[in-house]
Amino acid sequence: MAIRQRPTAGATRTQAVKPREPVNWKSRLRNISTVLVLLLLIFGTVYINNDDTLPILHVTVEGELINTEKQALIEAVTPYVTGSFLDVNVAGIRQAGEALPWVAQIQVRRVWPDTLHLMVSEHQAIARWNEDGLVNTRGQVFYPDSGKMPEGLIQLFGPEGGSELMSRQLVTIQQSVDKLGLRVKSLTMDERRSWQIQFTDDMQLQLGRAASEQRLARFIRVFEGPLASYRDQIKIVDMRYTNGLAVVWKNGKQPDFNGIV
Known part of the structure; x- marks a missing residue:
């Protein structure tokens, strides 16, 4: 007959102890270094951006x-x-x-x-603009101090926002009339884009609004021909006609002739 032996009272169960994992010092040092670098960057940025640090002298x-x-x-x-x-x-x-x-x-x-x-x-001024402005090489308007307006500049009269267009047109017109010995004194464009030119000899040229480039070319052809001999007597040349022109003579200088020039 088998006899079962009871466990002795007060006996304790022994628990197995796991061995400690080795400390990864390399990883810890890397993490600490990263934190230190971040802190240095933060404090360095605050320091450098302080008004008392690296002031402009x-x-x-x-x-x-x-x-x-x-x-x-x-x-x-x-x-x-x-x-x-x-x-x-x-x-x-x-x-x-x-x-x-x-x-x-x-x-x-x-x-x-x-x-x-x-x-x-x-700014490099190329022309005067209306009463108190100047136009630079890019066609932009700027306003100098009073009393500092350059002498001898071409005068542009035009509506607000028209300075760039008028600057380009001025260059085209002057290049076109150079061969006639004419120099532009002033150029005017009204709200309807009607053009008028005054030359340094005070002769005026009215081109109007439509087909101004074609009218300028026609004026040059006529002025190179029979009209050139009357240059000193002309006050206004009006090209606002489809196939012709009109001439207004200076006072007392109308030529003695009848017919068409």
């Missing part, structure tokens, strides 16, 4: 300035020379400088560690 100007005083330009941009070398208000500096009457464009360059270098170009 000098402003230099490059460019052929004829109608703009260098000191006036520096004074205009100075209120915007704030912040550090890296976050200075470049757009504000450019806008303030280009607000001066003769300044066409400013490029701003940072020169380490404390200088802003301004590369400045001025």
Whole structure:
């Protein structure tokens, strides 16, 4: 007969202990290094962008300035020379400088560690615009200070927004009449795009609105022929006719003839 032996009271069950996994020090050091680099970048960015760090101490100007005083330009941009070398208000500096009457464009360059270098170009005026404006080589209107209007420029009279068109037309007209020895003194375009030219000898040419280029070409053909001999006596040549022209003579200088010129 088998006898079952009972377990002794108070006996404990032994639990197996797992061995510890080795510490991956390389991975931990990599993580710590990454955190430190991030912290350095954050603190470095805050430090560099602080207004007291790398302040702008000098402003230099490059460019052929004829109608703009260098000191006036520096004074205009100075209120915007704030912040550090890296976050200075470049757009504000450019806008303030280009607000001066003769300044066409400013490029701003940072020169380490404390200088802003301004590369400045001025407007090149090719004509006067209406009463108090000027037109530059791109057909843009700008307004100089009173008393600083250049002498000897061609006068353009036209509606707002017409300066580019009139500048192109001026070049075309002057090139066309060069061979006649005529120089444009003023060019007028009204709201209906009707054109009128006054030359330096005070002769006027009316081209009207329609087919102005063809009318100019017809005037040149006629002026190269029989009309040329009456040049000093002509006040107005009106080309606003389909197949002809009309001439208004200067007072007391009408030629003694009957017929068609």
